[in-house]
Amino acid sequence: xxxxxxxxxxxxxxxxxxxxxxxxxxxxxxxxxxxxxxxxxxxxxxxxxxxxxxxxxxxxxxxxxxxxxxxxxxxxxxxxxxxxxxxxxxxxxxxxxxxxxxxxxxxxxxxxxxxxxxxxxxxxxxxxxxxxxxxxxxxxxxxxx
Amino acid sequence: xxxxxxxxxxxxxxxxxxxxxxxxxxxxxxxxxxxxxxxxxxxxxxxxxxxxxxxxxxxxxxxxxxxxxxxxxxxxxxxxxxxxxxxxxxxxxxxxxxxxxxxxxxxxxxxxxxxxxxxxxxxxxxxxxxxxxxxxxxxxxxxxxxxxxxxxxxxxxxxxxxxxxxxxxxxxxxxxxxxxxxxxxxxxxxxxxxxxxxxxxxxxxxxxxxxxxxxxxxxxxxxxxxxxxxxxxxxxxxxxxxxxxxxxxxxxxxxxxxxxxxxxxxxxxxxxxxxxxxxxxxxxxxxxxxxxxxxxxxxxxxxxxxxxxxxxxxxxxxxxxxxxxxxxxxxxxxxxxxxxxxxxxxxxxxxxxxxxxxxxxxxxxxxxxxxxxxxxxxxxxxxxxxxxxxxxxxxxxxxxxxxxxxxxxxxxxxxxxxxxxxxxxxxxxxxxxxxxxxxxxxxxxxxxxxxxxxxxxxxxxxxxxxxxxxxxxxxxxxxxxxxxxxxxxxxxxxxxxxxxxxxxxxxxxxxxxxxxxxxxxxxxxxxxxxxxxxxxxxxxxxxxxxxxxxxxxxxxxxxxxxxxxxxxxxxxxxxxxxxxxxxxxxxxxxxxxxxxxxxxxxxxxxxxxxxxxxxxxxxxxxxxxxxxxxxxxxxxxxxxxxxxxxxxxxxxxxxxxxxxxxxxxxxxxxxxxxxxxxxxxxxxxxxxxxxxxxxxxxxxxxxxxxxxxxxxxxxxxxxxxxxxxxxxxxxxxxxxxxxxxxxxxxxxx
Numbered sequence: 001x002x003x004x005x006x007x008x009x010x011x012x013x014x015x016x017x018x019x020x021x022x023x024x025x026x027x028x029x030x031x032x033x034x035x036x037x038x039x040x041x042x043x044x045x046x047x048x049x050x051x052x053x054x055x056x057x058x059x060x061x062x063x064x065x066x067x068x069x070x071x072x073x074x075x076x077x078x079x080x081x082x083x084x085x086x087x088x089x090x091x092x093x094x095x096x097x098x099x100x101x102x103x104x105x106x107x108x109x110x111x112x113x114x115x116x117x118x119x120x121x122x123x124x125x126x127x128x129x130x131x132x133x134x135x136x137x138x139x140x141x142x143x144x145x
Numbered sequence: 146x147x148x149x150x151x152x153x154x155x156x157x158x159x160x161x162x163x164x165x166x167x168x169x170x171x172x173x174x175x176x177x178x179x180x181x182x183x184x185x186x187x188x189x190x191x192x193x194x195x196x197x198x199x200x201x202x203x204x205x206x207x208x209x210x211x212x213x214x215x216x217x218x219x220x221x222x223x224x225x226x227x228x229x230x231x232x233x234x235x236x237x238x239x240x241x242x243x244x245x246x247x248x249x250x251x252x253x254x255x256x257x258x259x260x261x262x263x264x265x266x267x268x269x270x271x272x273x274x275x276x277x278x279x280x281x282x283x284x285x286x287x288x289x290x291x292x293x294x295x296x297x298x299x300x301x302x303x304x305x306x307x308x309x310x311x312x313x314x315x316x317x318x319x320x321x322x323x324x325x326x327x328x329x330x331x332x333x334x335x336x337x338x339x340x341x342x343x344x345x346x347x348x349x350x351x352x353x354x355x356x357x358x359x360x361x362x363x364x365x366x367x368x369x370x371x372x373x374x375x376x377x378x379x380x381x382x383x384x385x386x387x388x389x390x391x392x393x394x395x396x397x398x399x400x401x402x403x404x405x406x407x408x409x410x411x412x413x414x415x416x417x418x419x420x421x422x423x424x425x426x427x428x429x430x431x432x433x434x435x436x437x438x439x440x441x442x443x444x445x446x447x448x449x450x451x452x453x454x455x456x457x458x459x460x461x462x463x464x465x466x467x468x469x470x471x472x473x474x475x476x477x478x479x480x481x482x483x484x485x486x487x488x489x490x491x492x493x494x495x496x497x498x499x500x501x502x503x504x505x506x507x508x509x510x511x512x513x514x515x516x517x518x519x520x521x522x523x524x525x526x527x528x529x530x531x532x533x534x535x536x537x538x539x540x541x542x543x544x545x546x547x548x549x550x551x552x553x554x555x556x557x558x559x560x561x562x563x564x565x566x567x568x569x570x571x572x573x574x575x576x577x578x579x580x581x582x583x584x585x586x587x588x589x590x591x592x593x594x595x596x597x598x599x600x601x602x603x604x605x606x607x608x609x610x611x612x613x614x615x616x617x618x619x620x621x622x623x624x625x626x627x628x629x630x631x632x633x634x635x636x637x638x639x640x641x642x643x644x645x646x647x648x649x650x651x652x653x654x655x656x657x658x659x660x661x662x663x664x665x666x667x668x669x670x671x672x673x674x675x676x677x678x679x680x681x682x683x684x685x686x687x688x689x690x691x692x693x694x695x696x697x698x699x700x701x702x703x704x705x706x707x708x709x710x711x712x713x714x715x716x717x718x719x720x721x722x723x724x725x726x727x728x729x730x731x732x733x734x735x736x737x738x739x740x741x742x743x744x745x746x747x748x749x750x751x752x753x754x755x756x757x758x759x760x761x762x763x764x765x766x767x768x769x770x771x772x773x774x775x776x777x778x779x780x781x782x783x784x785x786x787x788x789x790x791x792x793x794x795x796x797x798x799x800x801x802x803x804x805x806x807x808x809x810x811x812x813x814x815x816x817x818x819x820x821x822x823x824x825x826x827x828x829x830x831x832x833x834x835x836x837x838x839x840x841x842x843x844x845x846x847x848x849x850x851x852x853x854x855x856x857x858x859x860x861x862x863x864x865x866x867x868x869x870x871x872x873x874x875x876x877x878x879x880x881x882x883x884x885x886x887x888x889x890x891x892x893x894x
Contacts, residue, residue, distance in 0.1 A: 004429075004553050008561075008600065008647075008684035008760050023764075040819025043829060049787065050678065050690035053641060053718050054733060061693030061733040063642055066676040068837060069440065069448060072687070073829075076819045081812025083685040083761040088678060090438070090448055090838055092831030094845035095822075098434050099549050102458075105430035113555060121601045122557030123500070 002115045004106065006099065009077075009084040010035060014107050024080035034097050036075060039084055041095075044072040046088075067091075170348065171525060172291045176265045177483045181509045182414055183242040189411045192404055197412060205401055205409040209238055209247055212393030216386045217249030220318060223385075225378040227624070228298075228321030231589040232616035236390055238410065239315040243268055245505045246314075246410040253613040254503040255491035256319035260301050261505060262293020262483055263349040264315050267303065277351060281307045284353025284384060286366075288325065289346045290484050291525060296532050297343055298323055298332035302383035304353070306394050308403045314410060316390045318383040323586035326370040327530060329740040330575025330585020334530045335443035335671045336739040337477040343530040345369055358384060371575070371585045414506035422460045422510050424498065429553060432456040433546030437538045437567075440677040442476040443531055443737040445875050447854060448677060448834075449478075449520060450842025451538050455546045464489070464543075465514040467864055468843030471853045472523040474869035479523030480532035482515055485539055491612040492540030497547045499559050499614070516851065518867040520841075527869065531671050533569045540611040541567040541680065544597065548683055563597030563604070563650065563683035565611045566754030568672045568736075570594075570692065572658055575740065576666035579629050588630075589619030590656055590753055598648035598686055598759030603769070606638055606651040607753055629663035629745075632656070633702070634715035639752050641780050645787050646686025646758025647765050652778060653692075653753030655717050659702050659746055667742035668749055670694055675735040679754060686758025687787075693733040694751050695721055700729040701746025717750045762788050763808045767799045834859075841870070 003011045003020070011020050012031045019028040019035040028038030045067050052062035065088075073087040073095060087095060151159070185193065216236040220229055228234065235252025239245055243264035248257040267285055271277040285303045290296050301319040305312050327334040327344030337343050345366065352362045358380055366380070367373035398406060437451040452468035472479045480488075490508055494501065501507055515522035520535050541564035548561050575585035594611060596604035610616050621632045634657035644650030660666050673679065678688035695717055705726050706713055712725035724731050736751055743749065767790045773779045774797060784790050789811050791803030834840035834852055836859075843851050843864070853860045853870045857878070862868060 007549060007552050034822075037822045039822055040816065041822050041825040041829075042815065042819045043825075046678070049645070049687050051641070051782070054693075054695075054721050058724070058731070059693075059721070059733040061675050061691070061735065063690045063692065065678050065691045068835075070677040070691075074815070074819070075685070075822075076812075076815040078816060078819070078821075081815040083763070083815070085685050086682050086687060088438075088681060088688050089436075090677075090834065090840065092829065092835055094830040095826065096434050096436060097846060098546075099431070100433070101429055101431035109427075109429060116553070116555050119552065119561075119600065120555065120557045122560040124560050124599075 002110055004110055005116060005119050009082060012101070012106070014110060017103060021077040021080060021082060021084065023082040024077060026077055026079035028077070031101070031103050035099060036085070036095055038078070039075040040078050042074045042076065044074050046070050046072050170270050173266060173269065176262055176269065177293070177481065180483070180486045180505065180511070180513070182244040182418065182506050185411065186242060188407060192408045193411060193415070197408065201401070201405055202409045202412050205397065205405050206247070206413060208397050209394070209409070210250060212390055212397070213238060213247060213249040214251070215393065216318065216390040217252050219386045219389060220320060220382055223382045224320055225375050225382070226320050226322045227586050227589055227619065228323060229379065229382070231592055231619045232613065233321035233592070235319055236386055237317045238390070238394070239264055239317065240410045240414070241312045241314055241407070243315060244414055246413050248503045251615045253616070254494055255295055255487050255612050256299060256301070257317060258490055258505040259290070259294045259484065259487040260303060260317045260319060263287040263301065264303055264317070266292055267349050271349070271351070279305050279312070282353070282355045283351055284387060285349050286352040286380070287347050287349040289348055290529055290532065291481055292348050293483055295484050295487060295536060296333065297325055297345065297530060300347070300379070300383070302353070302380070302387050303349070304387040304391060306391050308398050311403070313398070313403050313406055314394065316387050316394065318386040318390070320379055320383060322375065322379055324370050324372045324375060324584065329669055330371055331573035331587050331669065332585070333533065333573060333587065333671055335477055335669060335737060337528040337530040338475040340526060340528050343477070343528060352380070353384060356388060371583050374582070413502060414504050417502055417504055417506045418509045420501065421507050425457060425462045425510060426460045427554060428457045428550045430458050433549045435542060435545040435681070437542045437681060438677050439478070439534050439538060439673040440675065441673040441735055441737040442473060442478055442872060443534065443671050443673070444476060444739065445872065445878070446676060446735060447839040447841060451521065451535060451542055452843055452848065453542050453546065455543070455550070457550060460510065461512065462510060463512040463514060466519065466521050467514055467516050468848030468851060469516065470520040470841035471851055471862065471867045472518045472520050472527050472869050474527055474871050476872055477528040477531040478534040479520055479527040479529050480535050481529060482513070482522040484529070484532055484536060485521045486513065488536040488539045488612065489543060493543055495611065495614055496541070496544045496562055497551070497559070516864045516867055518869055524869070533671065534673055537567045537569055537611060541565050545681060545683060561600035563644065563646070563686060563757035563759045564680050565596050565756045566594035566653060566680045566689055567611055568674050568679050568754060570653065570672050570736065570751055570753045572656065572749065572751065573669045573671065574628065574630065574666070577663055578627065579662035580627070584628070588624065588656070589617070592616040593618045593654060593753045595643070595651035595653045595753070595755040597680065597683065597756030598644060598646045598650050600648070600759065603648050604644070604651035604756045607636070607654050608651055629660040629666055631659050631661060633659060633713070633748070634717070637716065638778060639755065640777055641783050642690045642692070642752060643755045643778065644680060644682055644687055644689050644758035645762050645783070646682060647760025647762065648758070649765070649773070650680065650689065650756035650758050652755050656751050656753065657715060657717060658749045660743070661703055661745045663745070665742070667740055668738070669740040670736055670738045670751060672736040672751070674754065680757040682757035683759050685761045687762070688757050689755040692736055692752045692754055694736045694738055694749070696732050696734065696750070697726065697748035698730045698732070699747070700726050701744070702726070702748050703746045717752070720750070763811060767792070767801070767804050771797045771799060
């Protein structure tokens with residue numbers, strides 16, 4: 001049985017052709033479907049997350065998004081409640097079908113690839129130190145921290 | 146006489162006539178819409194068909210890169226523009242045909258990646274033009290993005306290099322110059338309503354002969370801008386940087402011969418094309434989609450969509466921007482497709498494949514699809530002076546779909562990262578300095594965006610602009626020597642204004658500006674994201690917050706600092722909430738402001754922004770939340786409400802069991818309040834944008850219908866027949882509102 005990691009929170013089981021939650025392993029929906037159809041959605045007022053820092057009694061703009069312009073769609077795993085995805089959209093804008101994979105091609109691609117259970121981190125390239133000096137470079141790389 | 150059949154001789158004569166009597170050498174779509182490298186020239190074909198010595202190529206490449214590094218450092222050391230001081234420049238080398246081969250290691254790649262367009266224009270039109278020509282010792286200048294470039298503040302010098310009478314390569318030097326004589330100072334006029342308000346609009350022309358600047362043309366350019374000293378100085382800097390680069394290339398030619406140079410420049414880009422095809426092939430086949438919104442035209446609030454779908458099939462990758470906002474014929478935030486591709490490429494090289502050599506050849510295997518007359522494929526007549534609005538979003542937008550393509554790969558070319566902050570949050574200034582000089586430019590804060598959260602660690606604070614990893618913020622003290630600006634708060638990180646997530650974004654910082662010692666001084670800002678957050682999150686994180694422009698007017702803060710210094714904390718939130726300065730007017734605004742004059746001691750404040758958060762906030766390590774508290778990056782409120790950590794406020798010791806319980810409780814609450822997707826969309830999705838929203842772009846998945854705003858009214862258009870949108874003058878709109886109020890009051894009274 002081979003599973004392919006698709007995002008931080010989702011994987012596809014190539015044998016069962018199911019989207020799965022990576023936090024709890026729940027089967028969400030068929031891999032050929034929009035994975036969002038296997039999740040719960042909540043329409044969040046953005047002011048609950050990005051709270052007004054300036055007094056709303058005095059100011060129209062407060063560092064909080066305007067709820068008439070912007071909503072946050074939060075997508076949850078129906079079994080464990082992990083937040084699988086978020087989407088910032090104007091009110092009423094249909095959710096984006098953000099991931100649409102060719103499952104047959106995916107199966108062919110992974111036929112001879114060994115399964116990856118923990119995602120690789122990938123290299124971070126050191127930045128030039130011309131302006132910040134070696135101390136800034138150490139802060140960036142974490143070296144000596 | 147009605148017979149239209151003409152002989153081949155007649156056709157040839159007609160073609161010659163048309164060629165010799167061209168009315169206007171406008172940007173050539175055959176050049177501007179072609180981002181791919183040219184086919185091999187005859188000599189490249191001959192050289193690369195034979196044996197290629199990789200060691201020789203590597204040796205020559207090393208010599209070129211070292212020469213590029215030196216010439217770029219020359220600009221950094223000598224350049225007068227603020228941009229040049231903090232890294233906003235580059236030098237580059239191109240094949241004889243004009244394809245970008247290499248840039249300086251610390252250069253801004255987008256500059257060189259845009260300069261291949263004007264070089265191809267020069268090759269095509271000026272080489273055989275008897276009144277121009279391309280000869281040894283010539284140099285060409287250019288700034289109009291319609292002929293290639295990012296925006297018209299950037300000026301380039303392009304110089305052909307000949308060997309044995311043959312053109313063997315081109316070299317270039319580019320600086321973000323700033324001031325260019327536009328309708329507002331600083332070169333990025335939000336108020337431009339037509340391209341004729343944009344200031345200098347240099348199509349590529351010859352400004353250097355026999356290796357010397359033509360002083361008559363330099364004078365014309367100086368006479369066209371607010372800062373003639375800057376114009377002259379940096380033209381000299383670009384010329385001498387190119388001359389030094391040319392000198393090093395000539396030495397290389399003497400030592401290794403022209404064939405080695407030609408082979409190296411071409412092989413370098415062909416190898417990149419091969420590698421990119423291999424990388425596309427290893428991605429999963431499919432389509433990834435994302436959207437990004439700008440909430441202002443810089444003159445009025447409006448929600449403008451950038452709509453992106455990236456499709457991979459085998460070794461083909463297609464970037465589809467259909468459904469994006471239509472172009473605005475009297476607003477400056479349009480961009481042409483060449484600039485769009487260049488900046489998409491710049492962001493790609495920062496976030497997706499930063500290990501590849503910096504050459505536009507990376508995009509040779511890519512296909513692009515645009516609607517005609519969209520905001521990212523603007524037509525020739527649209528103003529594009531503030532193209533940075535869509536272009537900054539362009540630089541980060543691909544981070545989301547490409548993260549979804551790349552996540553599964555067994556081998557990653559760099560760390561997974563959420564989008565960086567994507568708006569030019571900096572003050573643009575203009576006026577007379579304390580040295581009695583007229584100037585206009587921008588602050589280097591444009592280089593201080595917070596990074597998005599990464600898969601394995603938080604994003605960095607105020608790290609760089611999204612177009613170049615190495616650019617720096619500038620030294621405030623140095624700026625204050627030249628300008629009347631005084632920074633009361635410079636680099637205080639913006640507490641609680643982050644993209645929250647499992648890995649939070651890097652934060653931006655506060656900028657608290659005032660000035661003294663000038664009788665004529667003012668500001669503009671060209672930034673969106675005060676209503677709708679700019680930097681989007683990745684994999685279940687939260688976005689950056691929204692950022693307003695804040696002002697304290699009607700007082701002189703220097704007087705207050707003498708009398709009551711305790712009433713002027715160097716902290717935007719405290720300043721604005723405590724409202725302690727007597728007689729002051731405190732106000733907040735969208736972060737887009739056309740140029741306005743200020744009085745000495747008045748205060749203008751904005752924030753550099755945060756990137757997007759990465760992953761679920763409930764998965765954040767509680768110890769990292771405590772570290773954020775300790776570093777004053779977040780408040781107790783955020784630690785408890787957003788991250789759901791239980792801890793002792795005094796000692797900041799985490800109650801692990803309590804935290805587990807809080808988080809479990811929140812997960813259960815999510816399940817309780819969430820609705821199944823199909824049920825949710827039935828009540829959520831609307832067939833059209835809400836009536837209250839000034840919306841531009843497609844709505845939902847249907848890219849065939851695009852909404853716009855024409856003369857204040859919503860219009861619905863076929864994507865294949867977009868119309869340029871004409872916006873009402875905001876002052877006329879305001880006058881109409883006030884007249885209506887007066888009329889209503891009269892009726893009531």
